[in-house]
Amino acid sequence: MSRARRLPLLLLACAAAAAWLLPYAWMVVTSVKTLPEIVARPTAPLPDHLDGGAYREVFATLPVARYMGITVFMAVAIAGAQIALALPAGYALAKLRFVGKRWAFGVVLACLLVPSQATFVPVFLLFAKTHLINTMTALVLPFAASALGTFLVRQALLSVPDEIIEAARMDGASEWTIVYRVLAPMLKPTLVSLFLVSFVFHYNDYFWPLVMTTDDAVRTLPLGVALLREQGTGVRWHIVMAGNVVLSLPVLALFALVQRHLVRAVSARG
Amino acid sequence: MNPRARWHPWAMLGPTLGLLVVFFLVPIGVAGAGSLFSWDLLTPPRFVGGANYAALAAHGELLRVALRTLGYSALVVTGTMTLGLGLALLLDRPGRFFAFVRASVFSAYVVSWVAVALLWMWMLDGNAGVVGQLLRALGAPPVALLGDPDAALPALALVGVWKLTGYAMIVFLAGLQDVPPSLLEAAALDGAGAVARFRYVTLPLLAPTAAFVATTSLVTSFQAFDVVRIMTQGGPARATELFVYAIYEQIFLNLSVGRASALTVVFFVLLLAVAGLQLRVFRTRRGER
Numbered sequence: 001m002s003r004a005r006r007l008p009l010l011l012l013a014c015a016a017a018a019a020w021l022l023p024y025a026w027m028v029v030t031s032v033k034t035l036p037e038i039v040a041r042p043t044a045p046l047p048d049h050l051d052g053g054a055y056r057e058v059f060a061t062l063p064v065a066r067y068m069g070i071t072v073f074m075a076v077a078i079a080g081a082q083i084a085l086a087l088p089a090g091y092a093l094a095k096l097r098f099v100g101k102r103w104a105f106g107v108v109l110a111c112l113l114v115p116s117q118a119t120f121v122p123v124f125l126l127f128a129k130t131h132l133i134n135t136m137t138a139l140v141l142p143f144a145a146s147a148l149g150t151f152l153v154r155q156a157l158l159s160v161p162d163e164i165i166e167a168a169r170m171d172g173a174s175e176w177t178i179v180y181r182v183l184a185p186m187l188k189p190t191l192v193s194l195f196l197v198s199f200v201f202h203y204n205d206y207f208w209p210l211v212m213t214t215d216d217a218v219r220t221l222p223l224g225v226a227l228l229r230e231q232g233t234g235v236r237w238h239i240v241m242a243g244n245v246v247l248s249l250p251v252l253a254l255f256a257l258v259q260r261h262l263v264r265a266v267s268a269r270g
Numbered sequence: 271m272n273p274r275a276r277w278h279p280w281a282m283l284g285p286t287l288g289l290l291v292v293f294f295l296v297p298i299g300v301a302g303a304g305s306l307f308s309w310d311l312l313t314p315p316r317f318v319g320g321a322n323y324a325a326l327a328a329h330g331e332l333l334r335v336a337l338r339t340l341g342y343s344a345l346v347v348t349g350t351m352t353l354g355l356g357l358a359l360l361l362d363r364p365g366r367f368f369a370f371v372r373a374s375v376f377s378a379y380v381v382s383w384v385a386v387a388l389l390w391m392w393m394l395d396g397n398a399g400v401v402g403q404l405l406r407a408l409g410a411p412p413v414a415l416l417g418d419p420d421a422a423l424p425a426l427a428l429v430g431v432w433k434l435t436g437y438a439m440i441v442f443l444a445g446l447q448d449v450p451p452s453l454l455e456a457a458a459l460d461g462a463g464a465v466a467r468f469r470y471v472t473l474p475l476l477a478p479t480a481a482f483v484a485t486t487s488l489v490t491s492f493q494a495f496d497v498v499r500i501m502t503q504g505g506p507a508r509a510t511e512l513f514v515y516a517i518y519e520q521i522f523l524n525l526s527v528g529r530a531s532a533l534t535v536v537f538f539v540l541l542l543a544v545a546g547l548q549l550r551v552f553r554t555r556r557g558e559r
Contacts, residue, residue: 012360013371020374020432026400027389042398085289088282095271098279107287111294113545117493117514118538121521121530122297122304145289162271175278204382206496211518222384226500229388237392248385255380259373262380266437267444 031242038238054242062224071203071220074139079198081144083191088179090153111147120211138212149194156190193265196258221247304531311525322532339513342427346491349431354438362446376436383496390429391501416502419509426497426510438483445479488544513537
């Protein structure tokens, strides 16, 4: 393409980059300012000097390490359970012949249509009755099985030839060995994508931990950071933005590392 | 293939089916039943028939919440699709620079709604927000977007568009890979210009992708909650009270399980209507491949 035609395209691309990167930059810049600076010159593009006060305040107000630990534990538990359960379920739906299969698959498909926003009222009441509010169980158990994960594993297994399973059976492998040792490695790209998408979704999730917790016992990091703003009076935006940086950095770092997997997983649904 | 033992399929499916039924299917039924009772979580539930629905409909609240949610979704869907398609066309080029811009746009989809909502709340802040200050510097009158009943919902939609455009772009980019270069070359040889090639070759081939993006974004934005809870709490003057937030308010602020359940049922039925549309689109898309 000629230079003259390429220039406007480059400019437009730069504008797009600016529209998405400048807000992040503003978040970081605000987080290293001091309160008097923000009050006096709220739009100053650069801080007078790098001030770590906002970060000290975040770590003093919130048990960041504990919240982060709870959040990561929860997200890993959910993503791990989803894969562990989706493998045998997807195998049965893709490969085994049995009475009631259409019915079972129908349940999985039906659940694809039900978001947690439509179930939280009854589930909250159930957990309240069983004294499970404010427990890790309330955060993990409802998502331990994934309809989407089961569906995708089934789809991926449909293209695996039966001969592989038959050969493994001849060799005396148990069904569990076939599922977890023979088939799982073959589905590695699908499983990695599933794990990452699920991990990122639940690490970020605000809704479910919000409605299933009332105290600090299993509070997750997104809730803690949102509280930074609710607790404060007046302009504490440098502190809130510092919390935002702490919350977003791990996910953005993960995104930088495994971008290809995440992009593939998202576009593969299309 | 035949299972080695009759119970094998059910042992394999058991945990998944059990959890899905308990946490996704049964709750819908329970919400349906609960919507017929009046219950404040303290005194015993009382059967009231359709009174919860009648009360919600009578004040016109139900209709307003539904229309508001649809309005927000319409803004988000049109915004993300237009920008997503435009960016996909612009950035579907080789080179590190374009890859970097694609990653930048998509990164917002990966970051938490909490972080995005708080960041935009700060940028849109009426006093010190950078957006308002810049507009003021350009001579525009001062506005507190989130405090203005007419502007708050579009402002939330703007945040939704910023967050979700990357998703639309990525799916459109995948769709563009299905457009055979030979077709575009043939059209070019026949004298079609860039605009004509887009209009008569690319766009028709992207139609199924567009339908898919439209329905998935519609379902996503229909469930919006985080932006409302964090940025406006439904205000000002209920201007941003979307469906899921209305359910949340009914159970946790009004302690009205019955009304919350009734709202849940209506929310789910509307969502099914949208999802039904999605399934049809999905089928036609499969058929065309």
